[in-house]
Amino acid sequence: MARKKTPESKSAECSVCKGTGEVSRTVEVGRKRRAVGQQTGFCLNCLGSGEAPAE
Template identity: 75%
Template structure:
């Protein structure tokens, strides 16, 4: 006879809240502009200074 699985008595830990600035990715992007008329040429990503790249909301 097959054994029945018993539920795990441990409850899973709640996920930490994600950072509002980077939405949990740890990176933010800025628009890069060049020239005298400041035309947009692309985006540059960098470390989120609010959560320091962890993606979790600071306390």
């Protein structure tokens, strides 16, 4: 008896980080919140996995 192959489920990319798992944020300093550069952090939407969260 032949086994049926189940299709591999490909999850969609996260729309916020485009599948990278990282996002850039502007770093601000001082009371006037002057922008001094950018910092990379992990995506809070997919928690760094790069895959779209399950709904």
